[in-house]
Amino acid sequence: NAGVMQNPRHLVRRRGQEARLRCSPMKGHSHVYWYRQLPEEGLKFMVYLQKENIIDESGMPKERFSAEFPKEGPSILRIQQVVRGDSAAYFCASSPVGVGELFFGEGSRLTVL
């Protein structure tokens, strides 16, 4: 999948724990996006980030969810106090500057017990 690296691929958490999902974009890409996919559904936009900036977080739940893309290191999607409804596949995508093509990683599959 064109070099977008996500980890972990699978994550199991109990209700109330925290989940941290990491994403390293393709080399040369400075735009990162997070999408969520429920079983047998399409992907839903969560957040769009550039280095040290949140550009659009209109798809992110107002509580418990946060995302960052620091100057150094991967982008992080953080889910605090997870609930069963957070169980889903979380996909990260990246794009180069000015190009509207998203390249997705393999996804991180979160299961909340």
Place this chain on the structure above:
Amino acid sequence: GQQLNQSPQSMFIQEGEDVSMNCTSSSIFNTWLWYKQDPGEGPVLLIALYKAGELTSNGRLTAQFGITRKDSFLNISASIPSDVGIYFCAGQLSDSWGKFQFGAGTQVVVTP
């Protein structure tokens, strides 16, 4: 709210047949992307469309950006077993860079 309708939901075809699927919306888009997703994997970009009326091919795949900018279709010609998977369209609204709406997917099953 905005909705992107993808059809058909699933297709069962014989090897060698052509496949057509489409996405429609009441909204106007400035970019259409088509993806294929295999189970347990991430979506893989097949074709990107940027202009109304644009027709683009990638091997046996052909996609078009509708002239009204509200729809797009994908054709797969002479299907083969490895075409099996779920195909998604994704449209980007003019004022929402990076924020794509995805269709619910078309599951393609190819039988020998």
